[in-house]
Amino acid sequence: MHVYIYDEYLNKSKYNRAINRLEIRLTDLGLNGKIIRLGGIKNIKGTIQNEIKLGAKTIIAVGNNQTINKIIGAVIDTEIYSDFQKKTLLGLIPVGNDNSIATSFGINNIDDACNILLARRVEKIDLGLIGNYYFLNQASIQSLGTILHIDDYSLEIMEKGEVRIINLLSDIRETIKSNPHDGKLDILIRTRKRDESLITVKKIKVSNPQEKLIIDDVIEIETPVEIGIMRDKVNVIVGKGRLFD
Amino acid sequence: MFSKENKLEKFKDAETIIGASIKVKGNFQGQGNIIIEGTLEGSLKTEANLFIGDKAKVVANIESKDAIINGEVKGNIKIHGYLALGGSAKIYGDIQYTELSIEKGALINGQFLVLSESDKRKDNKKSDDRVDEVEK
Numbered sequence: 001m002h003v004y005i006y007d008e009y010l011n012k013s014k015y016n017r018a019i020n021r022l023e024i025r026l027t028d029l030g031l032n033g034k035i036i037r038l039g040g041i042k043n044i045k046g047t048i049q050n051e052i053k054l055g056a057k058t059i060i061a062v063g064n065n066q067t068i069n070k071i072i073g074a075v076i077d078t079e080i081y082s083d084f085q086k087k088t089l090l091g092l093i094p095v096g097n098d099n100s101i102a103t104s105f106g107i108n109n110i111d112d113a114c115n116i117l118l119a120r121r122v123e124k125i126d127l128g129l130i131g132n133y134y135f136l137n138q139a140s141i142q143s144l145g146t147i148l149h150i151d152d153y154s155l156e157i158m159e160k161g162e163v164r165i166i167n168l169l170s171d172i173r174e175t176i177k178s179n180p181h182d183g184k185l186d187i188l189i190r191t192r193k194r195d196e197s198l199i200t201v202k203k204i205k206v207s208n209p210q211e212k213l214i215i216d217d218v219i220e221i222e223t224p225v226e227i228g229i230m231r232d233k234v235n236v237i238v239g240k241g242r243l244f245d
Numbered sequence: 246m247f248s249k250e251n252k253l254e255k256f257k258d259a260e261t262i263i264g265a266s267i268k269v270k271g272n273f274q275g276q277g278n279i280i281i282e283g284t285l286e287g288s289l290k291t292e293a294n295l296f297i298g299d300k301a302k303v304v305a306n307i308e309s310k311d312a313i314i315n316g317e318v319k320g321n322i323k324i325h326g327y328l329a330l331g332g333s334a335k336i337y338g339d340i341q342y343t344e345l346s347i348e349k350g351a352l353i354n355g356q357f358l359v360l361s362e363s364d365k366r367k368d369n370k371k372s373d374d375r376v377d378e379v380e381k
Contacts, residue, residue, distance in 0.1 A: 143266075153271025153287060161266070195264035195282065 002033030002091075002117075003056045005048065005071055007063030010095060011039055018095055018110060022062070025114045033060075038070065048074035052088050058237070060091035060117065064098040065137075066218045072134050076127065076234050091117050091237045098217060100170035101136050106239025116239040123242070124232035125180045128167040130225050135216045136180075136234075138166045139227060142211040143189055149205040161191030165204065165227055169243045180244050183231035203228040260293075265300055279309075281316070288320075299333040306338075325360060 004026075010019060026032055034051070041047055048059060048071055059075050061067045068090075075090050093113040094102035107113045128135040143161040147154055157163065165187055168180040176198060178186045187204065189197040206213060207224035214220050260277025263269055267283040275291040282298040288305045289295070295309035301316035308323040315331035321338040322328070328342040332350030339355045347353070 151272075151274075153269055153273050155263075156268045156270070157266055158268060159266035189264065189267065191264065191266045193266060195266055196262065197264035197267050197283075198259075198262045200260060 001056050002031060002058045002060060003048075003051045004033055004035045004060045004062050004093075005067065006035060006037045007061075007067040007070070007095075008037070008039035010063060011037070015095060022093065022095075022110050022114070025111065026117075029114055029118050031114065031117055033058075038067075044070055045074040045077075049077065056088060058089045058091050058117075060093055062093045062095060064094065064096055065101050065216050066098065068092065068101050068136065069134070069216055069218055072127070072136070072234065076134070076230075087235050089120075089122060089235045089237055093117075100217060101168075104137060104168045104170045104243050105236060106241035106243070108239075108241070112239060117237060119237075119239075121238055121240070122235050123181075123238045125234050125236050126167055126183060127230045127233035128165070128185065129228045129230055130213070130215060130221065133215050133219060133221065135167065137168050137170045137216050138164050139206075139213050139215045140164045141206060141208055141213045141223070143191060145210055146206065146208040148187065149207070150199065150201050150203075155189075155197075155199075157189060157191070159191035159193050159195075161189065161193075163206070164188045164190075165206070167229065171243075178244065181232065183229055185227065185229050259296075263301075265298075273305075297334075299331065321355075323360070 036047060038044060059071060061071055075088055092102045092105060092107050093110060094107060095110065107116055125136065128139065130139060141163050143157040143163045144159060146163050147156050165185050166178050167185060169178045176186065176188060184200050184202055185204065187199045187201060203226065205224060205226045212220040213223055213225060258278065259280045261275050261279045263281045263283045263285065265282045269285040271287045273285060273287060273289050276293065278294045279291050280296045281301045281303060284302045286304045289303065290308045293310055295312040297303060297314045297316045297318065299315040303317065304319045306320040307318060311326040312324045313329045313331065314334045317335040319337045323341040325343060327344040330336065330347045330351040332348040334351040336353045336355060341358045341360045343360045
C-alpha cells in the first residue's frame with residue numbers, strides 16, 4: 001500500500017495545478033494510495049509509524065528536501081517493524097524548489113517521479129547522522145574558523161570558503177565521486193583561493209563558534225557536533241538518472 | 246625528471262588531498278594516495294603513495310610506499326619504494342629509501358640509508374642476540 005505524505009506548503013493555491021496533475025497521473029498508473037497532509041499534524045513520526053504498522057509498503061514524500069527531512073526518522077526506525085516485516089520503502093515526488101535530494105536520486109519532476117514509482121527500482125542508501133538529525137545529501141558550514149576533528153588529528157581551515165560533509169552528491173556538475181553505499185562521508189573543502197581538499201571519513205566532529213551547520217539546505221544547528229554515518233539505512237525508490245552507481 | 250605526467254599518473258585517484266589553506270595537526274594515517282599542499286604537524290603515514298607539493302610545510306615523520314617531495318619536511322622519512330626529491334625540496338631529517346632520485350637544487354640536511362641495508366642490520370642484530378642467548 002502506498003501512503004503519500006503531502007507537505008504543508010502544498011496547500012497554497014499555486015501548487016493546485018501540479019497536485020491535480022499528480023493525482024490524475026497516479027490514478028492512471030494504478031498507484032493510488034492514502035494521502036496524509038502534514039499541516040496540522042503534531043506527531044508526524046507517530047502518524048507515519050502507525051501507517052507502517054497497518055502495512056504501508058511505501059511512504060512517498062510529496063514536497064521538497066524539508067518534507068523528506070520531516071519523515072525520514074519515522075521510516076528508518078526498525079523497532080516498529082514486526083518480525084519478518086520488510087522495511088518500508090521511501091519514495092519521492094518533488095514539487096516546487098529545494099529538491100536536491102530528489103535530483104540525486106534521478107527524480108527531476110512529477111512525471112519522472114510517477115514513472116519511477118511504477119518501475120520500483122530500489123537502492124539501499126547510507127544516512128548521515130548529526131545528533132537527532134538525519135541527512136541524505138550533505139551538511140555544510142563556512143570554512144573560516146572551522147576545525148574538523150577526525151580520529152587522531154584535526155584540520156583547521158585558514159581561508160574563507162565552504163566545508164561540505166557529503167553522503168550523496170546532488171550536483172551533476174560536481175567532479176568528485178561520492179558513494180552513498182560505502183559507509184563513509186566525503187569531506188570536501190573549497191576556499192575562495194580555489195584550492196580544494198578532500199578527505200574520506202567514517203565520523204567527524206565539526207566546531208565553529210561563529211557559524212552554523214546547515215543540514216540538507218533546510219536545517220541550521222549550532223556546533224560543536226559529531227557527524228557519523230549509518231550504512232544502508234534507508235531503502236529508496238530511485239531513477240535511472242541517479243547521481244551514483 | 247619530474248614531469249607532470251609522473252605526478253598525475255600516480256595521484257589521479259588520491260584518496261586524500263590537503264589543500265594549501267589547510268593546517269593538519271596530529272597523527273595522520275591513510276591507506277590510499279595522499280597529496281599534501283598545505284601544512285602538517287605530527288606524523289604522516291600511508292600504505293600507498295605520497296605527494297608533497299612545493300608550497301607544503303610538513304613537520305612530521307613520514308612513511309609511505311612511494312613518494313614525490315617538492316616541499317619542506319622537518320622529520321625523518323621512510324619510503325619503502327621509490328623516493329623522488331624535487332628541486333624545491335628542503336629536507337631536515339634522515340631518509341630511509343629503497344630507490345632514490347634527487348633533482349638539482351634540493352636541500353637535504355640528514356643521513357641517507359638504503360632501507361634494505363638497515364633491515365639487514367636489524368635482522369643481523371636480532372640473530373646475534375639469539376646466538377648470545379643460546380650460548381648462555
